[in-house]
Amino acid sequence: MAYCIKCGVKLENGAEECPLCHTKVNLPCDIHEQKEEPLFPVPMPQKGTGGFNKTSKGIVELILSLLIISEITVALTMWFSGNFSHGFIPLFSIMMAALILIMAFVAKHTYFVQASVHMGLAAVFLLGIDLYDRSATWSLIATGGLCLLWVLAVFPVSKTAHAHPIATAVKMGTVYLLYIVLINLVVKGNLTWFLPVALPTSAVLFCGVALFFVLYLTRKRTRIPLADLVFFCLIVLFFTFTALDLFLTHYWYGYWALRWSISLFSAAIILSILLSGVTVSRRLRRFFTSQNRHA
């Protein structure tokens, strides 16, 4: 039986280290101890059990209690005032509010999980209220907007998105186009302006973004100067608005012309020349950046 040289306590037979200070047990070579029967026969599981702690459980139960009480109160009030047939919206709203609050405590506290859960619940809430009269109109646009927001702002932080960036970009573009199709269908009942206006404008936008990636992400220096980034965003935006103006004019008036975007188009051309210049010529770049002062 060994003693810990640091703590002075007697250790179990066959102990490899002191459980108090983790000092290794070094027995003389000729002494071999038989391992003692462990304090508990079953090895410790690798993880603890699941479930909520006292405070989380308390908060969830309190929300549920208040939900039950408020649902009963509202239902009775509407019953006695003869408006029970209109009770769905307040009762459904209270239930969804409680669910949203509960999920804020229960769901894992990461941006991805919380944002996903709350966007999902908000979509269900909006659809539920709109579907009350058995017709979905505005809620489809709102829910679609939430889906698009999720794909653009939440999905990119996921591990899947990081593992497959090109597939993610394609998904983002597809969902964006589907959302525009949805708006067109809900508002007009048909694909009226999608094919002649939205699709080609989007194509210009996608081409601009793709060009940015091709130009900047494939070059040797991976660090993109902030000025280049800002200029490129402006160029892509200005060209997209120009395209929108062009296709919209053709859709409405039947001829090809720019009506309100000439200034944007000019600015985009000037910025493109400037950006190409500074990209190609190091001298020009140094003239516009602080690097000339450190040369």
Added chain:
Amino acid sequence: MIKVQSYAPEGFIALDNSALIYPPTEAKFNANTFRVSVDLEQEIVPQVLELALQDTLQRCSYAKVSLHKGFFWYYLSPNDKPPVIHPEGSYPSARFNFKDNNGYLFRVLYSNHRIALECFHSLTDGSGALVYLKMIVQQYCHLAGIADFSFSGALDFSSKPSKQEFSDPFQHLYDKNLPGSPSTGSTYHRVGKGSYDDRVKVISAMLDGQALRKRAKERGATITEYLSSLLIWTLQEFQKQEVPVQKKRKPIRLSIPMNLRKIFHYDTMRNFTLFAVVGIEPALGEYTFDEILKKVRLELALSQDPKRNRSQIKRNVGGERHILMRFAPNIIKNPLFKLLSNSLGDDLYSAVISNLGYVQMPEELQDSLSRMDFYLCPGQLNKVALAVIGWKDKVVVNFTSFFNADTELERLFCTFLVEDGIPVEISTNRSNEV
């Protein structure tokens, strides 16, 4: 529906005053369970243990109950399902799964040489559980042909249960004319290092009883006073490191369960415990071990004053009898109990140390007994708990902890004992990981 006792109403038995808080606050990190166990030299035969348990429940029919949620309060109701015994697990005082246990509020476990009784605190307290365990062991030894004896303090199998055994003395001792004892403020809680989860990690320190008694006696203290003072001293050392500015240091207080049966002479098998709160004010300066011991001794003596205890009982039972508490439905009370139990309970002390005292062994069992243990479940705020039990010439101090790797408190505690001349033998379930 079966009847528990002739005097008990059918199907509905109110929880005793101190049991009320446990069902609503049961959660992860708050199992509200504890365990007493006996290790014998002989191999345990599960079938015989099952019979011994049935005989014990036949005698103590008030333990054949299950917990139910009523509209206003939780309540107990007679349980006619057969009791189940379970093989020993990897750690003590885990959360109870009542369904797996046929609804019973206790769980009997066995391993090669061990008989363990784990109780949910709504059934009984440590002293009550020890009586149940003594009866199970006594009957087991009788049926297994190991020895025939009767434990001192155990109930007589041949007698009928008395009315007092399942009475709630808190209700008898309640006096509405007394002032309620004042509450204390929040205390220091050790943060600890590293991760933690709800697996209960044990470090069991087996002390030489003679040496411990001698060292405590030299300082004019009992074993409880000595060990409590040592725990306070240990916590003081941690706070000194964590809070360098003296005046910002919070009070360190311990919660020490007191067995009121000895004070009020009741033989109840339900909860009959109050908590003595003893401690120091590190903001006033550093205390030496002897200064802490002196303070603990005085405060423990004061805590055992029956008048003071009745005032505490008045506060506790008064709360239960308050009109808002009585008529508020369970769905409101439950979450509020959960949310307020930290600020009104766990936050008022820095650690728990419970001493079940010395267990007198019958002559016939002296050779068969190899070990006795007592374990508490720790909490989320105070992640280390201490349980003490004495048998033969040994005193076992069991540290139960939620920390995965932090054993600093245990190390400081045991090193002090070794330096004070008390031999300490350590065993653990920490090294027994998958």
